[in-house]
Amino acid sequence: MTPEPSIETSEPARELAPEDLIVAIAVRADRDAFARLFQLFAPRLKSYLIGLGTTPPAAEELAQEAMLSVWRKAAFFNRSRAGASTWIFTIARNLRIDAARKERSALAYAVDLSEEPDAPEQPDAIVSGAERDLKVREALKSLTPDQVTVVRMSFFQEKPHSEIAADLGIPLGTVKSRVRLAMARLRERLEELL
Amino acid sequence: MSARHHPADAxxxxxxxxxxxxxxxxxxxxxxxxxxxxxxxxxxxxxxxGAMMSDLPPAEMSADALPLMLARLERNPPAASADAPIAPPRDTRSLIERLPVKRRRWLAPGVWVQPIDVPQLPGDKLYFLRVAAGIRGLHHGHSGPEFTAVVSGALRDGKTTYRAGDFIECDTEVVHRPKVLAQDGGCLCIAASEGSLKGQGFLGELIRTIAGV
Structure with missing residues (x-):
């Protein structure tokens, strides 16, 4: 369980978990909390976008747009549905798709997954973002290093399997079966853990 | 309704x-x-x-990134809480109903195709396919992958029956000739394909010529 953010006591923003920073923005438009969140996530969003082939200036612009959405939509964040990193990731993902193909994300991701509760709610279902991220890491540990590599490439590089095959120096069929196996294994472990 | 054929985890x-x-x-x-x-x-x-994104090595931001960002906050106040009626009413229509479509075109007896008007890569196709009950599709292969979701009705491909909600992925190795089952009325599918379908025989050529699919 994560303790509720102590809103009245104006705890220094750097002590708070990312989820608490978002709540601070929602509750009192806390600029310090936002600045801290920006320092945590903007450089990683930029890194994510560059990995997918966005130029560095455009990646920085998109990262800024994503963080502005975080500021504006903070009230819609629900930590029982998604951790901060997942919520911010999906915002950036949709902006990236829209930047390339106008408004497509509004169709392809209209099923707003962040607005739906996960499975039946447990009384103690509120897992902190840090705990959740820890479990994701635990799930990744059950994969072989090769499998982790293809999972990372699938998530963060918009490369066809043929290019991944060339990069890794292995046949295309091997890449395909490796991706299939790795993703199936990852999903099974996540289902057990989350 | 619960689908029995799903997209692969990948x-x-x-x-x-x-x-x-x-x-x-x-x-x-x-x-x-x-x-x-x-x-x-x-x-x-x-x-x-999301977790892996937050583990990525941070990229270097411009020196003035944060001050610029903070200045933009002034002009963009946070939206009110989720409970407040500030958002426009949500569009409750299903995705299928909301997709912008082009003119429906006759393809063959009992077969209509309706291209969907969303941005795509050159040569790719996204379309609704309506097939009347009992019609057997053309024997065809694929020059690239094809995703299909059954919206309504049912079709049979070989020994497998696909019903509303089911997802079908075909790649270049698949040559098939799906048939729409008569007892369920017509069948509506949404499909995306990369490259053109490779029809066999002159009807396949005809379809490619007429529909460009």
Missing amino acids: VLADYAAGTLRPGFDIVVAAHVESCERCRRHVRLFEKAA
């Missing part, structure tokens, strides 16, 4: 990561919208991608 993972080819993501979305199991799986992959 497809759902790419969908969650936002790296599916434009148009193909719409077909996956059509399935995911009606499939509780796949929504759950997509959420799991989003959590994995």
Whole structure:
């Protein structure tokens, strides 16, 4: 369980978990909390976008747009549905798709997954973002290093399997079966853990 | 209604990561919208991608990135809480109903195609296919992958029957001749394909000529 953010006591923003920073923005438009969140996530969003082939200036612009959405939509964040990193990731993902193909994300991701509760709610279902991220890491540990590599490439590089095959120096069929196996294994472990 | 044929984990993972080819993501979305199991799986992959994103090595930001950002906050106040009626009413129509479509075109007896008007890569196709009951499709292969989701009705391909909600992925190795089952009325599918279908025989050529699919 994560303790509720102590809103009245104006705890220094750097002590708070990312989820608490978002709540601070929602509750009192806390600029310090936002600045801290920006320092945590903007450089990683930029890194994510560059990995997918966005130029560095455009990646920085998109990262800024994503963080502005975080500021504006903070009230819609629900930590029982998604951790901060997942919520911010999906915002950036949709902006990236829209930047390339106008408004497509509004169709392809209209099923707003962040607005739906996960499975039946447990009384103690509120897992902190840090705990959740820890479990994701635990799930990744059950994969072989090769499998982790293809999972990372699938998530963060918009490369066809043929290019991944060339990069890794292995046949295309091997890449395909490796991706299939790795993703199936990852999903099974996540289902057990989350 | 619960689908029995789902996208592979790798497809759902790419969908969650936002790296599916434009148009193909719409077909996956059509399935995911009606499939509780796949929504759950997509959420799991989003959590994995989110956690991995926060582990990426940070890129260097411009020196004035944060001050510029803070200045923009002034002009963009946070939206009111989720309970406040500030958002426009949500469009409650299904994805299928909301997709912008072009003119419906006759393809062959009992077969209509309706291209969907969303941005795609050159040469790719995204379309609704309406096939009347009992019609057997053309024997065809694929020059690239093809995603299909059954919206209504049912079709049989070989020994497998696909019903509303089911998802079908074909790649270049597949040559098939799906048949629409008569007892369920006509069949409506949404499909995305990369490259053209390779029809066999002159009817295949005819379809390619007429429809450009």
